[in-house]
Amino acid sequence: MVRRKIAYRNFLFAFIAALVLFLSGLFTGQQLTSWQVENIKRFEEDLRTSLTSLELRQTLLKQNICGISDLGQFSAELSDLGKQLANLESRYGKGDNRILELKEPYFLLEIRHYLLMQEAASRCGRDFDLILYFYSNDPKQCEECDNQGYILSYLQEKLGYDQVKMYSFDIRSSSPAVQTLVELHHVKNAPLTVVNGVRYDKFIALEEIEKLLS
């Protein structure tokens, strides 16, 4: 009967090497996520500065917003920011605190942009569609939100950012500004969509929304 050996030394070495590699991988992943979060924060900061500049120009022009030619240029950037957030959300889950934190300033940027666009639409007769979309991140509270969001994003992509200005808000946001918007539009349940001022408190299909657009 042969005496059987156990390769303790190699087991230990392999374990340590695997642990080092594993932890390096975790650390790299963590760094990559932090880098993405930082990137989004910087993006938000830039957008905030741009919108403040727009608002100041509006004031300087004595409320004559129609004189600002590059008014619409931030729609695509705002939408891009929303996409980056959605991308992070799909990877780390809807309840991830880092993403929830990033969303709050994003909602405020949306409101500021929305107010400027509303002003432009009413004063200068600009021909675009304004959509407010209220959703809930809690799937139990809103089963149809993912589908509604998908249709609206699709429409915006299809018709272009210059034509469709869409702003989406989580009704559970802690931001007082978002809550004011929620109260103003009597939002009780999600999904709720306001297309060019007309309020729909249920899921609306693609064809129905298309009929409402200019």
Place this chain on the structure above:
Amino acid sequence: MFDFGLILFYLGTFLTLFLGIFYLITFFDNKALLRDPKIKRFPTISIIVPAYNESRTICRTLESLRALNYPQNKLEIIVVNDGSTDDTYAIAQSFRGVRVLTKTNGGKGSAINFGLRHATSELMAVMDADSFVSRNALRKMIGHFRRDSIMAVTPTLKVHNPKGFWQQIQYVEYLFSVLFRKIFAFLQSVYVTPGPFSIYRKSFFDKHGGFDEANITEDLEIALRIQSLGYEIENSINAEVFTVAPSNFRDLLRQRVRWYSGVVNNMWQYRRMFTPRNGNLGIFVLPVAVISVVLALAYLSYYGISFAQTVADGFQQMYLINFDMAGVAANYVEHFSILRWINPISMLAVLLIMFMLIMFGIAKLYSRDKARVGGGLVLYTFTYGLIFSAFWFTTLAYKLFQLRVRW
């Protein structure tokens, strides 16, 4: 929050890294032992060829055995015709220098034991009648019987002339086994002596009985028995033996259900071996074999369900936008971001593929494999896990419903 997918993912990643590193260290630690030991003397050997309806392949098998580079007076070839209904018996009889025995059909184990009773040599080899040996295989293997405790020596088993999808993926699978069998030999942990051309000391059977005739994978049982009795099994990476692999799904499924059922039965039968007393085999190789299957099935179930969910969601979304595929594709291209693809799951996939390619390269290099890889490696990479997990699920279904596993 308890995230089953995440735990599975971290566990799989760590285990893959650990196993990969451990196997590579073991291989390179023992690289000097890859050469076959020199032959000091030529012992007598009986090669038993159990054959049941093998008329299509037995001719080539016997030709290769007759051409073996070994003193002819030390070599005996015995064909045991296990009640074939085709002309296997007549073909075998047409070969000069081949002893042909015939009996009523009783299965492979019983045919080998029948041959064993007629064999008189010091060593005994089993040779499946659908395989053939390279000319110097026997010379390369014999030297490994350098200690009395070494009871068996296994060759390097490869797929002959792989053609079509099913044989191509088996070719890659077998090449991986070449490397693993050698690594397991370094760890004193070979736990299967394959049907094509494994060589045994005949004294083992005289002392501990022949092959288990009721066992559906008698080559696994005999190896576990040898190990459990405290003997050793060696491997020659240079002794090439070629086998004709199943060429269609039905045959492969049948073969794998038999093999995997045999694994389940024998692991249970030899469960007492999972102890430190059996060295690396007891505390590492056998437990890892079991854990790998369990993890692979858990992965397939979890990610299979996730994938099905994603497909269903995707279909629903397409329905919502009236299947405007062109619009979605254009949007995807416009907003393409590599960051979307950098996630833990894709990283694990890259890690596994890298590890696999390294292992494959080493196996091909050190076993001096000359076959052209072709698309086999790509097919293997993307389908093997799925197909073979499905075979495992089928096997478990057989076990659960107590269906009879056929040869």
